[in-house]
Amino acid sequence: MGATSDGDRPWESYQTVYTNAKAGMDGVDKEKVQRVIYEMSKGSKYFENEQRKEAIVKQRIERMRAQCAKLTAKDIAQFQMIADKRILELESSRDLSKIWVHSDMDAFYAAVETLENPSLKGKPLAVGGKSMICTANYEVCTEIWCSCCYAGFIALKLCPNLVFVPTNFDKYMNYSEKTRKVFRGYDPNFIATSLDEAYLNITTICKDRCVSSQEVAEELRNAIYEETGLTCSVGVAPNRLLAKVCSDINKPNGQFILPNERKAILTFISSLPIRKIGGIGKVTEHILRDVLGINTCEEMLKKSAYLCGLFSPCSIDFFLSVGLGVGNTDTQFRLRKSISSERTFSSTEDQSLIFKKMEEIAETLSNDMQKESLFGRTLTLKLKTTSFEVKTRATSLQKYIQSKEDIFSHATKLLKAELPLSVRLIGLRMSHFCVGTPHSADPMQKTLSADNRALLSRTQEEVVLWINDYMCSLCGCELPPSFVEERQEHSDYHLAEMLQKESVDNFGKPTQGSNPVQKSPCVGRSARKRRNKSAHNDGKHIPSIVFSNEVRKSDARNMYHMSGFFSMPDWM
DNA sequence: GGGCGAGGAACGT
DNA sequence: TTCCAACGTTCCTCGCCC
Structure with a gap:
């Protein structure tokens, strides 16, 4: 963007039209396209919102530039050491054995x-x-x-x-x-x-x-x-x-x-524009270019010290991997973390209509959850106002829910707090799942104690059969063999449930004080907690110590690999 | 004051 | 004349609690 862009050629600074040109489009008159889009969008509410978002990105860029300017030579040297160590680790993890x-x-x-x-x-x-x-x-x-x-x-x-x-x-x-x-x-x-x-x-x-x-x-x-x-x-x-x-x-x-040769990969990557990489979109491209002057993948390595000074370890790992052309080579199973449904319609302030729309969305979401045997305990309401501003309001519940009635009832509480409102989109999302067990009502309950685990481990192999080494024979929950800890917890759950039932059968009531588990831990809580903790801490600051390879791998995987089936960036 | 979880916003496809 | 999605994940901030 030149200094005159916003004067004679305002369309040049309209970021919405920045896009990744596809193969076979070299002959297109990009300037004409950009100008027409600008002219047709100008003045609309959508356009105003885009301008607002662009201003926020520009502020972010300014903040990061200021942050960069504050870095002393000593800081940069320190970050360079961290970057070099990490580059070596990533390089050593390069796998050229797969096609x-x-x-x-x-x-x-x-x-x-x-x-x-x-x-x-x-x-x-x-x-x-x-x-x-x-x-x-x-x-x-x-x-x-x-x-x-x-x-x-x-x-x-x-x-x-x-x-x-x-x-x-x-x-x-x-x-x-x-x-x-x-x-x-x-x-x-x-x-x-x-x-x-x-x-x-x-x-x-x-x-x-x-x-x-x-x-x-x-x-x-x-x-x-x-x-x-x-x-x-x-x-x-x-x-x-x-x-x-x-x-x-x-x-x-x-x-x-x-x-599958390192040299060929580095040559290929050297001049590759960063926007070609899955996971680098309009905003990231804009930030990397305008803050650090990074345009190609190779430049990620050249500016590695600055990347370490500005971004979270997860992001640093991703950027350095891009610079090296290192990516994931395993076939990994991904668990869904949330499920949602949303609808756009003509803007309205009519509250009865808004509630009607929300009820329909609650029904769709409930149906989708039933199809996948999902029960969630965090409900998020998403609203897009007439001016295209997006708001989300969330609540975490005391029990796992799935029915349309439950979803609608809790969503109603969230929506009422926002009224009056003029909206053009309503969405509902459920997260924090407990899979497959309708009676797993209380998310606050404990999982198996170590003692119980020791007691139960002898027989658990006989309790759960994994159909095709994949699906639980008792509840249909799907967990691949690599999810060792999650499988362990899942087996514990079924065994505890069985013993509890036996206890009831034998004595007429559950054994007092031994209600080890009532939640089907398809996604092991302890494992999840560790992953969250790790990711969370990492997002806060860049530690002055050099990262261990193992920790970084799990963090990077956490960042994207456990994501939904269809929207995961492909680089890991 | 640091860990942790919740909520909201941002980002990517 | 006016019209710009749907879905899922991660990142960041804030406030509570020990």
Whole structure:
């Protein structure tokens, strides 16, 4: 942004239009696009809110610059030592033994619509509505720079021939399932991150069949095409962070293979813009660029001392990993931490209507929770006001809830405290789960004591059977073998429950003072607490001691890996 | 005064 | 003429408690 930007060319400073140009869009007149979006957005409430958010980011940048300026030579030397040590540790954790594939369907929703209605072929197509489009095909991309993230009416202005098709998620899920059928043939434990994206570990298949990753990638793309009639792009690399970047390089209908060699990775990373990395979005890019002048992944290492001086250890680890091209190579199981439902509608102040909307959302959320046997004890109400300001109000309850009535009742209390109000979105979120046991009412109860654990351990192997080494035979709770501690607590729970029942059967009432557990610890509380503690403390300040590899690994994993199934950044 | 948890905001896809 | 999502996680701040 130049000094004159806000004068003659105000659109240049409108951050909303900063976006990650995709492959095949080099010929687009970016300035025209940026100008049109600015002109059409200007003056709207949405625009005003964007300006407000931008001002906050700018303030943050100023604060960080001031923080930087305060660093003495001694501070910087100290931070450099910490950074260098950490870089060495990350380097030693580099795993080049795995071959990961990231598969990304090309303009998925638009491609499905075109496949089912060939008359759309060759036309610029947007899936969605005038308010927001989900996906556009490549005909649109070559005209207006970006395949999505536009309001429909703006896209229409930029591309007057644009044809709109409403979304049909059942259709997309059907095609997505077809792609997953193919993925299973290459990696039964593949990780789906959305309807159209997945990670596959093809190490074994390459080894067993004595074929190159290039051949497998090609075969996979052909198999997807044969099964669905749709094309995809794939990236092959030693870890998921890099595979994701690689899949974007030869899009659409292409592939890019990054060899499992350190030198090749460092060369690849050296000039890679940071925005290409999953997990670095508009704001992070803006901050790194304007505070530290970091534009490429390589520069993360050059500015490592300053990164250590400004960011939390979790963030530092991520940034340094990006600089080294180190990413996660394990297939890890992730547990959901929250579930939510939200709806946007025309702004209203009508309280009866607002409560009606909230009741509908409570019902949807309750249904979703029932499908996954989830009971939560923290309820968060989200409100987006007419001026696009987002507020959240949360409450933690004395018992785990799931029913629509319970959710609505507690949400009502939260909402009443905010009235009167003019809103355009209401959302409800439940978190702090207890999975699978409707009678686990009191979150304050204790888990098994050490004595009880010793007493019970002898027989617990006989209590819980893990179906497919994965699902609890007694309650259906899903825990993979790697969750050793969580499984232990889960077994303890069922055994205690069984013994308690026996006690009742034998004596007519529960043994006094021995009510060891009434909560199904699918997510072990002790483990969770430790993870939270670790992450929390780390977020506060940067310790002057050098981090241990083990601690940092668990923290970084905590940061993202335990996240939801579909919105997890892919770099870990 | 430090640990800890809750709540709210920010961020990313 | 006017229209800009849905979902999930992490980060940061604040206040309580020992």
